[in-house]
Amino acid sequence: MTATTELKNIISEENVVYKKTSVLLDNEMHYCPGCTHGVIHKAIAEVIDEMGIQEKTVGVSPVGCSVLAYNYLDIDWQQAAHGRAPALATATSRLMPDKYVFTYQGDGDLASIGCAEIMHACNRGESIVVFFVNNAIYGMTGGQMAPTTLEGQVTATSPYGRDCHTTGFPMKMSEMVAMLPGTRFVTRESAETPGAVRKLKKAIRKGFENTREDKGISFIEIVGTCSSGWKMSPVQSNVWMKENMFPYYPLGTLKDE
Template sequence: MATIEIKDIIKKENLVYGKTKILTDNIMHYCPGCSHGVTHKIVAEVIEELGIQDKTIGVSPVGCSVLAYNYLDIDWQQAAHGRAPALATATKRLMPDHYVFTYQGDGDLASIGAAEILHACNRGENITVIFVNNAIYGMTGGQMAPTTLLGMATATSPYGREVALHGYPLKITELIALLPGVAYVTRQSVQTPAAVRKAKKAIKKGFENQAKKIGTSFIEIVSTCSSGWKLSPVDSNRWMEEHMFKFYPLGDLKDSEKANEEDYKKYIE
């Protein structure tokens, strides 16, 4: 049998998986191994699969992902710190046939923007919220965030987070799942191929819910910050699996489509 050389395999017709066209050719400014890169990629892939590139408007936050508009070839707005849901509300109400999503970190969404997100979700705005939770303020140098785990050392809690001094970590996703305006609340991660596929499915569902006009879709991505955690990218993925998943368990918290179906069944039986 003839040996097959690599140059025989690397041909256009044998392509299995490549970079989507929605992602621009700009070099991402994120640190090596940052979960933002994977999250950007799956958002881009979902937009490509749904064919909504010219109808999608993203709202970028303040934080590491403030420059997200450099990487996804769609329309963007940049909101003041924490105010992305408010801006997305206005955009969606003015252009109801467009797909509007916010892309926020935990420092942006769970801290300074907690009021905006809770009220946008409570009003049931037809937007998709992508919440990247890495339990730290990454861009500003690794300070303690509302979502920082107990005992976790950061720049502003060098001896670890203590309840007496800093309070408990905030499970904002659980809070949002209680609100009647939200249609879909889920928590995913992007550290393994299987997790990436699941997260992509969740984000796709979030975008599809906008067309159905059934309320806010909230997708949390539990992610890493290797620079802030002072670990290598592979070690931070392991640390996340060991510590973050205990406090932030993955899975769907609310899926009103299913709930509605069950409610409907109750009436016909």
């Protein structure tokens, strides 16, 4: 068996389909090797392309590692101040109710400086989709402790591990927003395997479809890795994520109305 044949068999066994989409631009991404952002970008791009809503989609990019998301997806974009993406998405959705509006935010952007913004947007039940990437650390600014950093996790600002007695406990944002009456769909996914990506794409499609029914916000959390911030290889990062993050941030749908 040739190497090419063996690779084709592996792809067939995993049911992986590599699609070229007009939504995903042919630009070299700036993300670190092993970063989950690139996979999530591709999943969002494929769903937008499959739904045929490229001309009707508006993204709101954050401050953080994914601040340049507009360089990779060929849709209309707006740039929000740190943590203010839900407010900007609210205005966009209300002014243009025929658009599919989403925010793309990290844990520092959404759960720290933007905590009030996301809580009130969810409580109001805005017709938007929120993509919340949780890698338990501030990636862009040097690997500091984030609101989602696990107890005992070492970061640049918690060199001896997070001490919950002095810094509080890791925030479970999905569980928090699921309790609000304005949220319609709340799920926590991942993107480390082909199977996980397929589940993520189903959640993305459901979120976009929900915006047309004007019945509340769709909140999609994606547990990801940060190889640079965690000081691990991409392979080690995936193992650490499964062994440490998944138990505290369990995958699955928390709310679906």
